[in-house]
Amino acid sequence: MVTFRRFRPDDLNRISMCNMDPLTETYDSSFYLQYYAKWPGMFIVAEDDSGNIVGYVMGKLESSPAYFKQSPHYLPWHAHITALTVAPAYRRSGIGGVLTKRLEEEGDVGDAWFMDLFVRKSNTRAINFYKKSGYSVYRVVKNYYGDDVNDPTADGEDAYDMRKSMKRDTKGQHVRENGEKHAKMRTKRTSLEDPNALHNVKKQSRRNTPDVIMLRRLPGWRMLKNWINAEGDIQSTHDTGTTWYLLED
Numbered sequence: 001m002v003t004f005r006r007f008r009p010d011d012l013n014r015i016s017m018c019n020m021d022p023l024t025e026t027y028d029s030s031f032y033l034q035y036y037a038k039w040p041g042m043f044i045v046a047e048d049d050s051g052n053i054v055g056y057v058m059g060k061l062e063s064s065p066a067y068f069k070q071s072p073h074y075l076p077w078h079a080h081i082t083a084l085t086v087a088p089a090y091r092r093s094g095i096g097g098v099l100t101k102r103l104e105e106e107g108d109v110g111d112a113w114f115m116d117l118f119v120r121k122s123n124t125r126a127i128n129f130y131k132k133s134g135y136s137v138y139r140v141v142k143n144y145y146g147d148d149v150n151d152p153t154a155d156g157e158d159a160y161d162m163r164k165s166m167k168r169d170t171k172g173q174h175v176r177e178n179g180e181k182h183a184k185m186r187t188k189r190t191s192l193e194d195p196n197a198l199h200n201v202k203k204q205s206r207r208n209t210p211d212v213i214m215l216r217r218l219p220g221w222r223m224l225k226n227w228i229n230a231e232g233d234i235q236s237t238h239d240t241g242t243t244w245y246l247l248e249d
C-alpha cells in the first residue's frame with residue numbers, strides 16, 4: 001500500500017527509486033531542504049510499505065519581483081511544481097494524480113491564481129499526464145534546459161511552460177489556448193565587468209530590443225539599481241565598479 005504525507009529531511013536517503021529516472025532532476029540536498037523549510041505543505045511524498053519513497057511532488061508559491069511588473073512576462077501570485085516524479089514500477093496507478101491534486105489544494109489555500117510547471121518538449125508521457133490533469137501549454141521557453149536527455153550532442157531543449165487555473169482564476173484569465181504558438185527566450189544573464197559595460201549594454205539592447213533590461217548588482221539580486229528601456233536609454237546609473245549583470249527577460 002502507498003500512503004501520502006509531508007516530506008521529512010530523512011526522506012532524502014530514500015528517494016533513489018524515483019531519482020534514478022533520467023527525467024527526474026536531482027538537486028543538492030540544500031535545495032530540497034529549502035523547500036521543506038519554506039513550503040512544508042507543498043513537499044509531499046508517497047511511501048510504500050517498506051518505507052521507500054516511491055513518488056514525490058515539490059512545489060512553492062511565488063510571484064515575479066515587483067520591479068518586473070512592466071514586463072509582459074510578469075508572473076502574478078501563483079503556485080509552481082518544481083519537481084514531480086513517480087518511481088517507474090509504481091507508475092500508472094494514480095500516484096502522480098494524487099500528488100498533483102494535493103499540491104493544487106495547497107495552491108488554493110495559498111490563493112494562487114494558477115499552478116505552473118516546466119516540462120521537456122520531448123517528455124510526452126508527462127505532457128499527457130498534465131493534459132489529463134487539466135493543464136495546458138501556456139508558452140514554449142526556448143532552450144530552457146541546458147541539455148537534451150535524448151540527444152547528448154544537442155545544445156539544449158525547449159520547455160513547455162504549462163498552467164492550470166486555480167480556484168481564484170474564475171474567468172480563466174491566466175491560461176490560454178494555442179500556447180504552443182507563444183514562444184519566450186530563456187532569461188539571458190550577461191556579466192558586465194569591463195569598464196565599458198554601460199556602453200556595451202546600450203549597444204546590446206539596441207540590437208536585441210528585449211522587452212525589459214535590468215541591471216542588478218551583486219550580492220543579493222534584491223534591489224533594482226538601474227533601468228534601461230527597450231531603446232537602450234539608461235534611466236539612472238549608480239555603478240560603483242562592482243559586478244553588474246544584464247538580465248533580458
Ligand SMILES: CC(C)(COP(=O)(O)OP(=O)(O)OC[C@H]1O[C@@H](n2cnc3c(N)ncnc32)[C@H](O)[C@@H]1OP(=O)(O)O)[C@@H](O)C(=O)NCCC(=O)NCCS
Pocket residue numbers: 021023024084085086087090091092093094095096097098117118119120123124125126128129130132133
Ligand atoms: C509523469 C508522471 C509523474 C506520471 O505519474 P503516474 O503516477 O504514472 O500518473 P497517474 O497514474 O496518476 O496517471 C494519470 C493519468 O495521466 C495519463 N498518463 C500517465 N502516464 C502516461 C503515459 N505514460 N502515457 C500516456 N498517458 C499517461 C493517463 O491519462 C493517466 O490515467 P490512466 O492511467 O487512467 O490512463 C510519471 O510518469 C513520472 O514520474 N515520469 C518521470 C518524471 C517526469 O517526467 N516528471 C515530470 C517532469 S515535469
